[in-house]
Amino acid sequence: MLAFIIRRMMQSAGVLLAVTLIAFVMFRFVGDPVNQMVGIDTPQAEVAKIRESLGLNDPVIVQYGRFVWKALHFEFGISYQFRQPVTKLLAERMPATLELAFTAAGFALVVGILMGVYSALRRDSVVAKVFEAVSLVGVSLPTFLIGILLIYLFAVILGWLPSNGRGQVVRIGSWWTTGFLTSSGLRSLILPAITLGLFQMTLIMRLVRAEMLEVLRTDYIKFARARGLTARAINFGHALKNTLIPVITIAGLQLGSIIAFAIITETVFNWPGMGILFLQAVQNVDIPIMAAYLVMIGLIFVVINLVVDLLYGLVDPRLRMTMRR
């Protein structure tokens, strides 16, 4: 088991190294970092001095090494736009994005699994047909359109929910801010979380439904019925657990893309997260922020993958055995 974890960690490190390489290439060669920092009227000697002090005259491999070393310490330099450390900027925005993403993922997972299980068990019911229709909408409508429709309905027409920003936030510890503790924060979270999670929810629902139907046909379910177990024990004990293995993979990967694609939702709802920061960075060619964002998303994906693999082992004893090897 330990060997498995170590091996997976090393693979993860490899992936991250590749991501930092891309980020570094972007950082170093897309635009000139120095030009961004100096004015047009800065004397040449001054520019050369800055260039030297940033180490831009060193061999590229050394520069890359330095980039990785700094990345390991969460140092990504100074933002061109804000003249502030990138890490500080990201840290300020990160809680907003992560809270939104995890709420959306939780919504997608819980509602998706419930709907999927229901439509597998009551295959021919009207409700299952409605779910099917909803899932088609969720899969085919683009995120921004869903967001705008939700805003129009619940914020503009009904006036029930806010459509802009995070509401009131509470500071926890030195840098984390949370909207979970105030009612305006929670209410602000609803529409963006649904918008962001809807696609994943329909995906999970369809996956759960298909898997569950498959599992319900297996011999061990037949045998469980022949043993007189209750429908609840069979459906939610045996069938659901067997359904969850593929769901864990998809859900894990989807969490990564939820975080990555929060950009659109954040824009629609003016959500003060990393996504908006990234978009601004792209508009203003703020390379340090873009590079840092890239590395961070890479890190999140890798961590999620690792967690998914470990979860597998938790659910499936057969895999635990192969992991041991």
Next chain:
Amino acid sequence: MTETPSFPEPVISVRNLVVEFATRRGPLRAIDGVSFTIGKGEVLGVVGESGAGKSVTGSAIIGLIDAPGRIAGGEVLLHGKRIDNLPAEEMRRLRGRKIGMIFQDPLTSLDPLFRVGDQLIETIRTHSDLSASAARERAIALLAEVGIPAPERRIDGYPHEFSGGMRQRVVIALALACEPDFVIADEPTTALDVSVQAQIIALLKRLCATRGTAVMLVTHDMGVIAEAADRVAVMYAGRIAEIGPVRDVVKHPLHPYAAGLMGAIPTLSSEADRLTQIPGAMPRLTNVPPGCAFNPRCARAFDRCCIERPEPALPSAALAAREHVASGHRVACHLYTAREDAR
């Protein structure tokens, strides 16, 4: 036409059972008027070629015919009480507690994600109010009884950690966990290694004999029948062609189809004990010929066979005397019915 069972106290009686499946080409009659009883401690072997309706009969008895299938006629009685029309919840409580079932493939019968002990404990606790620790004790005892070595350790193993034969032992422990009065074993050894088949059959037979469990043993293996069954029923196209004590049916089959099946002398050791092939194929169940279902393939068919359906009956007295037919031996064939006898 009431049957006098060779064993007293019928545990399970099936009377004129009809099972139909709704198909696009209309209703398909998978079981068409099947009747038999099984007494306490008795093993009824059921043979017949693929699609004859052996598994469907078992599913119907245990109440697990799913849509588009349904019991379209007849009745199933457990200890003389009808169970085929019970509400779903009551039927569920009979399953596992009064009626057990063992399936063909031990590799896929156990949930791969649950420890075998948890599956046993879950079954025991569903049907009794034993505490978790008492149920665990019971589970360990059951595993020991079915011959799992070191059961107090193996109880925490997962199915994939057991061999095929060991898994089938676990399946048997599960099916017998609540001491059911009746067990349906649907080809319990077909998927197993030949070397362990005999052990599993012997185990099943021993456990059921000591508990007085009635058994319906479905198999393709005449060796298994000879070894384990008291009586045997030969099924064809959803009907019983012949039923009677094993010795008689195997040694002196009356029905031409049964005679064809028994063409090879059954012994447990030889490879030739598989059912021999009869020319032709069983009719599609949507398209069973009128009269005797076997008539297109029967070498001895005569005009009456295509008009009138033969019902399982005691062979006529004169014939019974001539052919040394034991009591309780019934055959559904016009060659042996009263009219011929009258001549």
